[in-house]
């Protein structure tokens with residue numbers, strides 16, 4: 018089976034970030050052109066499980082025998098069996114064991130969370146896989162609100178589900194396969210940010226656009242928004258770093274301190290997401306301004322939760338001053354990215370001016386991308402000519418490879434890869 022590559026996209030939340038964590042409905046769409054790629058191949062050394070995560074300058078090797086000892090401890094008191102059965106919650110005793118025995122040396126936060134996500138999934142899904150190397154690269158900005166954490170969780174869950182024999186499909190993924198990947202990537206998201214709603218991993222697994230809701234019993238419910246309209250928009254990246262985990266826990270503090278103030282705000286966001294989904298299902302000239310209005314209101318409510326940032330307000334203020342449309346933060350906020358939905362009559366010159374002011378004055382980047390499209394996918398490198406496989410492996414293993422190069426060789430019309438999904 019080895020070598021193979023898995024992949025999963027990022028996402029944009031259009032309505033309902035943060036309130037989604039409190040079981041309110043939310044709307045998100047995949048960003049198929051911004052993706053994480055994970056190469057699984059034989060390792061260089063026997064008895065090792067190696068991680069090569071160049072985007073965050075993280076390279077790590079565990080001896081398989083060392084992991085195996087931890088697995089034996091976890092199996093002895095039925096801990097692992099329990100953890101494998103529960104895809105709604107992390108097993109705290111297993112977390113403690115992994116932290117003590119396998120993650121103790123990792124102090125840097127990005128490294129710790131990526132390794133934690135990896136090792137929890139590994140011991141649950143494919144503990145016997147040895148002499149193996151995982152190289153992971155993404156064209157998504159990390160910690161920017163576009164769901165890089167969910168895309169790595171999905172790419173890892175798909176790879177480990179294949180390695181552990183939980184997914185046997187060699188052609189397209191079945192709906193049971195996707196359900197399995199979605200449940201385990203939710204656990205991966207839990208390792209990275211604590212209390213995810215599950216919207217990001219659902220979109221990274223299934224692709225397309227969804228109206229999502231987590232139920233009180235922990236199950237998730239989502240409907241695809243079919244024929245998702247092409248909306249003129251600009252995605253701006255402030256490059257201001259932040260952590261979803263921290264922002265989500267700040268919101269929790271506020272909600273716990275002032276429940277009578279914040280619970281209605283979260284519910285209001287949920288109503289807004291439902292109304293927004295109705296508009297998106299049937300977007301036309303008459304309701305287009307309603308869409309702009311709801312985006313504006315959603316941002317205002319997010320500001321009241323304390324998750325904006327002066328750097329995001331710069332984008333909002335410029336788009337308001339230029340009368341371009343409505344801007345809201347997207348994802349957890351606190352920096353990261355914003356989404357500007359453009360009015361219908363905005364000209365290319367206005368867009369150019371907006372982008373160049375943001376670039377020159379603030380060093381912000383913008384992404385031109387469509388929403389929707391393919392969710393998680395995989396491809397075997399045995400299915401392509403060896404010379405192409407060598408090039409692709411080298412790109413995925415390299416310390417640095419530009420985003421354009423990754424996209425060109427792995428996910429463009431020029432790529433030799435035929436993804437299965």
Ligand SMILES: Nc1ncnc2c1ncn2[C@@H]1O[C@H](COP(=O)(O)OP(=O)(O)O)[C@@H](O)[C@H]1O
Pocket residue numbers: 053070072073126127128129130131132153154155158159160161162163164165166167169209210259260261262348349
């Ligand atoms: N390409 C990557 N390589 C390694 N780790 C990654 C990568 N992308 C995301 N991560 C992990 O996900 C975390 C960022 O997740 P999060 O704060 O939820 O931001 P977002 O999901 O908005 O990008 C990082 O701390 C890191 O552990």
Ligand SMILES: C[C@@](O)(CCOP(=O)(O)O)CC(=O)O
Pocket residue numbers: 033034035036037038161162163164165166212213214215216217261265347348349350
């Ligand atoms: C804030 C939240 O609604 C979205 C977080 O997205 P991101 O990690 O910032 O891409 C959290 C969640 O829904 O799990």
Ligand SMILES: [Mg+2]
Pocket residue numbers: 164165166167210217261
């Ligand atoms: Mg995230």
